[in-house]
Amino acid sequence: MTPHTDAQPTAARPAATALPGRPCSIAAALQVLGEKWALLAVRELFYGNHRFDRIARNTGAPRDRLTARLRALEEAGVVERHAYSERPPRHEYHLTEAGRDLAPLTQALLAWGDRWVSPEPPVVLHHHPDHPDGSEDPDDADDHGHPLDAAWTCRTCGVEVRSPDLSLEVRSPGWDHRGPAAPGNDTGALR
């Protein structure tokens, strides 16, 4: 699975074109990520839990459904299996580059769940921005960083993103923001 910048189709892409409804990368992403067990398995991989039994225990996913979701994530290029034993054959699951790129999505889910669903945050992320890139475990550092309070921010202008500041350009032929439509009505404001 290679990023879109090279514009190469990948194994995950053909299916996306067969989706019902509006052509949409949200729909395409959800088609790959499936229901909650897939994203909770990704959460466990971010937390450093790479073996099936531990992922099953920590997510609470039924084993047959977890097996199916991990297989789909592997086929889509989000996770890959690394053998750690040949006899008996045993493997661990690891995030690919596409999988690691799900960090902003899982952080958005975490922040929303903390704010709107969980009575108290079950986990808190701490931010250590001075931590040298990958050189050591952030927990081993003397500094404890600060609790992460993240905002979705535009890299181009540095301004925090607010929905009223966004407009939508629909590039799919035959669609506009209202739905299937004649060409020409191709933009819309987000409400």
Added chain:
Amino acid sequence: MTPHTDAQPTAARPAATALPGRPCSIAAALQVLGEKWALLAVRELFYGNHRFDRIARNTGAPRDRLTARLRALEEAGVVERHAYSERPPRHEYHLTEAGRDLAPLTQALLAWGDRWVSPEPPVVLHHHPDHPDGSEDPDDADDHGHPLDAAWTCRTCGVEVRSPDLSLEVRSPGWDHRGPAAPGNDTGALR
């Protein structure tokens, strides 16, 4: 549905405590948001499409499943119904504050799908940060803004969030980042 800052339980919260696996706001959020039809319905509400028929057409969701998901989102306080006709009774769906707060999540899904799944972005979001707050349609402005390129940025230090800079403090009694555990091992680095 009120934000967590007031620490009041809401209708959506009791179910979250009954989830299997690790206590987690990602799991709690996904329990409310369910499978893809719920998030695609939220997408259509962001795009300004508030009526059932249009949401069904534009998502491609089976009508019975869309009905069930919209009812669950209403019970969870993410959407609300506004009557627009009394005879026959007709209503539109609108996002609540909790629903509008899903904007970063849908934008993170969009960005990931654009990068890793869609061959070409079906829609492009444009950012107009100088647009006066809600005063007019961004599309009516002369400026066309710039394409949105968003990332999570820490409000405390202003630095873009990268996974190697994060550590995890697990606050749920009896759990650490590896899973159910003795007290004391309560932090972990994200990999």
